[in-house]
Amino acid sequence: xxxxxxxxxxxxxxxxxxxxxxxxEYEIIAPVKNGSDYNFQxxxxxxxxxxxxxxxxxxxxxxxxxxxxxxxxxxKNKRLKISSNFETKKRLIFGMRPCDVNGLLVLDKIFxxxxxxxxxxxxxxxxxxxxxxxxxAGPYCFCQSLGTDTVKDGAxxxxxxxxxxxxxxxxxVVGEKIVNKNKDLFKFNxxxxxxxxxxxKKKVDTETVVEDLKNGIDHKIxxxxxxxxxxxxxxxxxxxxxxxxDVQDVNSTDGKEGNRVREWNFCMLYNFTRVAGNMVFRPDRxxxxxxxxxxxxxxxxxxxxxxxxxxxxxxxxxxxxxxxLTKIVKKLRKK
Amino acid sequence: MIxxxxxxxxxxxxxxxNLARITEIFRETDTIKTFKFKFLDKNxxxxxxxxxxxxxxxxxxxxxxIPLTLCSTxxxxxxFQISVRRIGNVTNALFNLKEGDVIGVRGxxxxxxxxxxMMYKNVVMVAGGIGFPPVRSLIEYILSRRNYxxxxxxxxxxxxxxxxxxxxxxxxxxxxxxxxxxxxxxxxPQGWKGNVGVVTTLFDKVEIPNENTIxxxxxxxxMMKFVTQELQKLGLRDDQIYLSMERLMQCGIGKCGHCxxxxxxxxxxxxVFSYDxxxxxxxxxx
Numbered sequence: 369x370x371x372x373x374x375x376x377x378x379x380x381x382x383x384x385x386x387x388x389x390x391x392x393e394y395e396i397i398a399p400v401k402n403g404s405d406y407n408f409q410x411x412x413x414x415x416x417x418x419x420x421x422x423x424x425x426x427x428x429x430x431x432x433x434x435x436x437x438x439x440x441x442x443x444k445n446k447r448l449k450i451s452s453n454f455e456t457k458k459r460l461i462f463g464m465r466p467c468d469v470n471g472l473l474v475l476d477k478i479f480x481x482x483x484x485x486x487x488x489x490x491x492x493x494x495x496x497x498x499x500x501x502x503x504x505a506g507p508y509c510f511c512q513s514l515g516t517d518t519v520k521d522g523a524x525x526x527x528x529x530x531x532x533x534x535x536x537x538x539x540x541v542v543g544e545k546i547v548n549k550n551k552d553l554f555k556f557n558x559x560x561x562x563x564x565x566x567x568x569k570k571k572v573d574t575e576t577v578v579e580d581l582k583n584g585i586d587h588k589i590x591x592x593x594x595x596x597x598x599x600x601x602x603x604x605x606x607x608x609x610x611x612x613x614d615v616q617d618v619n620s621t622d623g624k625e626g627n628r629v630r631e632w633n634f635c636m637l638y639n640f641t642r643v644a645g646n647m648v649f650r651p652d653r654x655x656x657x658x659x660x661x662x663x664x665x666x667x668x669x670x671x672x673x674x675x676x677x678x679x680x681x682x683x684x685x686x687x688x689x690x691x692x693l694t695k696i697v698k699k700l701r702k703k
Numbered sequence: 704m705i706x707x708x709x710x711x712x713x714x715x716x717x718x719x720x721n722l723a724r725i726t727e728i729f730r731e732t733d734t735i736k737t738f739k740f741k742f743l744d745k746n747x748x749x750x751x752x753x754x755x756x757x758x759x760x761x762x763x764x765x766x767x768x769i770p771l772t773l774c775s776t777x778x779x780x781x782x783f784q785i786s787v788r789r790i791g792n793v794t795n796a797l798f799n800l801k802e803g804d805v806i807g808v809r810g811x812x813x814x815x816x817x818x819x820x821m822m823y824k825n826v827v828m829v830a831g832g833i834g835f836p837p838v839r840s841l842i843e844y845i846l847s848r849r850n851y852x853x854x855x856x857x858x859x860x861x862x863x864x865x866x867x868x869x870x871x872x873x874x875x876x877x878x879x880x881x882x883x884x885x886x887x888x889x890x891x892p893q894g895w896k897g898n899v900g901v902v903t904t905l906f907d908k909v910e911i912p913n914e915n916t917i918x919x920x921x922x923x924x925x926m927m928k929f930v931t932q933e934l935q936k937l938g939l940r941d942d943q944i945y946l947s948m949e950r951l952m953q954c955g956i957g958k959c960g961h962c963x964x965x966x967x968x969x970x971x972x973x974x975v976f977s978y979d980x981x982x983x984x985x986x987x988x989x
Contacts, residue, residue: 439718442764448805452716482971483956486716585985612960615718615953617767626765628718635960643951644769644791647924649964655986659963662985667966 375561376536376547376554378527383534384415386553387462390546394460394496397431399424408461416463422506423465423680427608431459432475432491435613435632439487443625454486460496467509467680469499469523470516471608474668474676478611496542499523500534503564508681510570510694516678517566528561535561570681570694572665577697581666584700585658593696594654596689601634603660603683603691609676610634635659661693717956720762720807721747726782728802731868735833736798737774737786740806749780754815755840756947756975760955761785762807766796770952772974773811774836776843786836786868812955813974816841817945821917825853829930831860831902831922837947838921839869846879853916855882856909860902860926863890883909902926906933913938921947924989931978941979948973948981948988964988 378386387396399406401417405425440452464472472492479488499519502509511517519526524543527534535557538544547554573580604610614633619626633640636656641649650656664677677693684692727739742748753759753773762768769791775784789798800806816837826845830838838857845852857876861867867886877884885905887898898905902922918934920927927946934944950962952970962969965984967976981988 440716444764448722448764450719450722450807452719478958483717483958485956485958582985611958613953613958614961615768615959617765619765623765628762628768630959633960635963640961641950643949644788644794647949649950659986662965663963666985667963670966 374538375557375559376538377530377533377557378536378554379533381532382553386550387411389550390460394458396460396462397428398462408463418463418500421463422502422504423467423509423682425682425685426606427468427471427680427682428461428464429471429475429608429611431461431495432472432488433479433611433613433632436618436629437487437631438627438629439615441625441627445624454490456490456494458494458496459491460498462498463500464497464523465502465680466499466519467511467516467678468608469497469519470511471678471680472497473522474609474674474678475611476522477668477672477674496525496546497523498525498527498543499539501526501528501563502566503529505566505568506681506685507569508684509566509679510568510572510681511679512566512568513571513574514675514677514679515574518563528563530562535559537561570684570692572677572679572694572697574675576701578666578669580697580700581662587700589696589699590654590658593691594652594657597636597653597657597691598689599636599638599653599656600688601636602686602688604634604636605632606682606686607664608678608680608682609664612640635663657691661696664693665697718809718954720760720768720809722805723808725800725802725804725806728800731786731870732866734789735786735866735868736789737784737836737868738797738800739775739782739784740808741782742808743805751780751783751811753777753783753811754818755844756815756837757811757813758952758955758970758974759785759808759810759812760952761793761797762809763793763796763800764805764807767793768807768953769793770812770950770955770970772837772840772947774839776840776847778844778847786833786839788833810955812952812970814972816844816919816975817917817977818844820945821845822851823853823915825855825912825916826919827856827858827911827916827934828919829858829902829922829934830920831926831930832862832866834920834922834926834947835859835868838919839872841919842872842876846876849879853881855879856911857882857884858902858905858909859884859886860905860922861886861888863888864892864895864897885909901929903929903933906937911937916943918944920944924949928989941982942977944978945975946978946981947975950974 400409408428479485524540526537613630668676722743723740729737758770758772771785774786891899920930950969952962953959957968957971965986
């Protein structure tokens, strides 16, 4: 970050004015309260209610990796033809928490760095991200231990809540342009931005976790936890960095044309590793639970020196049988 | 927003297959057919290059896409071949296709067999069932570059005599110098004069030096497990044993997650792994 050393501020009541102007260029997505949960939605009214916003129940990954997604169309007339096109809708996502912005950086690594995926890449490049720093840590959060509690990269503007206004840091050229175009709303701010100190109830020891997982592959905790698992895949559905998918052909009723479509799929499901002949490589819950935890906290650390987990805590929040990966990795250290 | 990369609409969609025409179908057994195909694009046909052991993603449009390993020689660009057992939806649809029909092919993906590791060494190839086709490509490769390799063994196990594939090739290879071919079947009807028993029983019938030897194994997981043990008994180190791992790769480019084994992706890091690599992964392989 620190793209620009200049900081700005915007009054909270001016945010709707800003959105009203940006609406002409972008589809605006922000956290909207439904019942007790917040979720990212396309907003019509530009007034936001963020009074008790900790984080959204679902991450914003559906705006980058929608499911289902058409990857090409084929038509079977005299000749077989394949065509594909890419969405170029411009979007602005407001209010992404630092953990989720860091989650996007992880997805960038997978979908852009090696064999670029044009669908993801295109959406990523057409989306402006305004991150909103947290005032308060939720009961399931553990981003601090993974270093994902601050935005160093990946957001165009970074907002910090300070009473009646937001302090604004600039993260990219696009972010700077937005500020410059709306100089009447953004005031120059010479004060140092005060970021609230957050208290976390959960943590992961990142110094030792890879080693602990390596040594703890046969620890009895795995079976104990997996015995409770109901294989619902909620943990993977709500994870901002779970990206696995299935590919299928969906045909028109006359069979003359169809789409190849990808849909999210989840390693926690029995069928995920099934191959022809009904061979399943991870038939037991314990193997699937291990796959999830190791993938989040070990595999990418070994190969790319990053954690796939960003500590948003949604997997813990969504698990109805209270499986908690921070507790699992902690217990691995005890014999 | 990522600023240093501006979106180019002409960017290739890596999931779009190239169209190819099936030029010949050969029925190997009741459940296995070998398909010859040629790309519609002549430039692609002449420039397409693969290593033995690499796989392609084959589409039957309307049914889906599956990973299959090429089984023909990499040194002939007139046509390419895949050998398929009818076992799932897409392979079933492939079986219903006729000569002249169009399929989709993208790839090749994966690492292929470690040719550099195998040069100037003896090669023991152990194949089980439909694990034979990838090995056939390797054999053709080695025979085209015969001087660069030591003695060869092929230990091939099929379910029963009617399930033996590439019969013509087997007869042709029998005439090669320093190439020992042993075939066994799990079950045999009366009158079968060959070996009966699982493929590991063939190890008693051959003498394989453990020095300067590479073991290549391709077959179902249970077969690979016991063959690996046999090769270890012969004295082969774990880094001299190479296994082809089977997973249902759906993207081929390390994204869909289906082929994850520990920190490795079968599509990018494999499908051929040394046993040494596999045993260090945090996941059981069989």
